[in-house]
Amino acid sequence: MTAQTLFEQALAVGRPPTVQKLFPHSRALLVSGKVIDQALRRKGKAMTMAANGRSYLVIRGALQAAQRANAALIVEIAKSESTYCPVNFWNIARLVDAACNELGITVPVAVHADHYGLKSQDDVEAAKIEIPTLFEAGITSIAIDASHMPDDRNLLANIELNPFIPYWAGLETEVGEIKGEQGLSSVEDATFLIKGLNAHDIFPNWIALNNGSAHGIEASGEGIQVELTAEIHKHLEPFQVAGAQHGTSGNSSDRLRAITSRTRTTKANVATALQMVSWGVEVNDYGNALMNEDGSFRKVAGEGVTEAVWEKMVALAAKNGWKGGNFKKLNLPVDNWLLAQPRDVRERMSKRVEDFVYQMLVSVFNAADTAPLAMELLVEAGSYDIGTSAVRLENPADWTREKIIEKAKLLDSDKGPAGDFSD
Incomplete structure (x- = not known):
């Protein structure tokens, strides 16, 4: 079968119904996050980038890199990013679809709502x-992030919200806020979450851990704890x-290769590095901006x-007191400035992202x-829904609301310091 034939056949069956309705004439292969996860598992010892599309130019560069690498890709935006970026949950799929059609992108792409944060029952x-x-706006995958809440309420929030997520969609869950070396996840709290979901016939594609990573610019050099990650993944293996x-920026290529080869990771979020690269800031192998x-x-x-x-961007940041990682707050106010630049400048911005993402992929x-x-x-599968290889292993009678609350009391869970770690 030729590559073109395979694409045509996948295009005919692979787009979820919400995507078909929203983009009836599109030739962009927007797919469920399940598909991307399973493709990386099929290759083995592989993960793909979940590129945080903080601007349209970043999105274009990431798509062009995936096309060049012949790689399945995830493009995402986090709930908190929507407050300081022009890209949000409701327009990201339209931007990805438009770019795919314009650029002739034929690789499968999932559009992921990352860090859908929940901090209270009111949020639920x-x-x-x-x-x-x-999902009506074209999202094909979501991360339910109630990690800010106690373990029992995290699990219960995931269960309570699952009926509102399409059966075909990709699903990520999270245990432990991403706080760097503080409040690290453990085998016990990760298995508590996954076993409880399993008992309710909820089978996430991904679990995000606090395994030593940090959002934004990670300067400590500590980064991801590979052994901890591998240990937790080993215990979760029966649950597929x-x-x-998360927090991939700030970790060396060698450490990321270790995560790829020694753990069951298939999704790697990259945000800050892509923003900086697109602006023309020099970054090192860790993805950190150089000073x-x-x-x-x-x-x-x-x-x-x-x-x-x-110069205008630096002046605006200085006026608002934005330094270091808070340069991210420039994304929304300067978006018109970026798009108003000549075509060759816009293209070199995207090309810089493309080269960076291609190298990573x-x-x-x-x-x-x-x-x-x-x-x-x-x-x-002959369908946009490829199903799951996971099966229910836990007894639902052991995971009622009352028993979840009691089980959680037995966990020795260190959440780390309080603060805003929502990106």
């Missing part, structure tokens, strides 16, 4: 209304759940945004040539 009630609107690696002696970011002349726009994540594996899964 609001989510029952809001989550369906995300893969890992989602000048005066503490300012090191902008590469002739790359990324124009020097005039960069091919040389670090082992994701090359996973696109046909995803398409084969769709064709074999």
